[in-house]
Amino acid sequence: MTVHFIGAGPGDPELITVRGLRLIESCPVCLYAGSLVPEAVVASAPSDARVIDTASLTLDDIIDEIVAAHDKGQDVARVHSGDPSLYGAIAEQIRRLKALGIDYKIVPGVSAYAAAAAGLGIELTVPEVAQSLILTRTAMKSSAMPPGEELTSLGRTGATLAIHLSVRNLRQIERDLVPFYGEDCPVIVAYRVGWPDEDYIHGTLSDIRAKVQEAKITRTALIFVGPALAQTADFRDSALYDAAHAHILRPKRGRAADADG
Secondary structure (H helix, E strand, O other), rough: EEEEEEEOOOOOOOHHHHHHHHHHHHOEEEEEEEEEOOOOOOOOOOOOOOOEEEOOOOOHHHHHHHHHHHHHHEEEEEEEOOOOOOOOOHHHHHHHHHHOOEEEEEEEOOHHHHHHHHHHOOOOOOOOEEEEEEEEEEEOOOOOOOOOOOOHHHHHHHOOEOOOOOOOHHHHHHHHHHHHOOOOEEEEEEEEOOOOOEEEEEEEEEOOOHHHHHHOOOOOOOHHHEEHHHHHOOOOOHHOOOOOOEEEEEEHHHHHHHHOO
């Protein structure tokens, strides 16, 4: 048997991959993180499948379910939100599976940052404004950030930041990033991306905390910070489609004309 770690996307049932959906439709056991994965995503599981919401389970409980399926030779669809490679808590599950000699595979999914950018209708990497995107979080009650990955270090890059699991830490985010980005730097808080109550709160480093408090958002939100979010019109076109930029698939017009002649 095989355990399939499936990225279900951020919430919209239509943002799951074809492969992920087919596995859910075929696996006799489906374990899904119900706090972040809507039931509609796993509704296509076989009618006789064992479908379990793991939100209230411990790691030991989840492994016990997988071992029971393994003993019966049943494949498992282990459904996570977004893309399982990013804050998916799959590393500790994989460690257990390796120790038990249980095979596994990973099916990627749409991460919340990508779905949020699509919902906002923006590009996160704007020529000569920001060409890097940093996915990170802050340390609250969860595990500490490794040395060098604090916002006071990452903020020096000036890159677009996508800060996960931190909407209750906006005061510290403001303190850490204002010295590098300035008080007026654009901030967007993306709430429940892909769900029916999806919302986007626009602000700056100096006022976003008050706006989020007014909206009473305390969880399931992603924070974007960076100058690229301003989406102003005064940036240069990329070289990708520039007529003066030749590459192997688009040689200079003059050379093509000489070849034809």
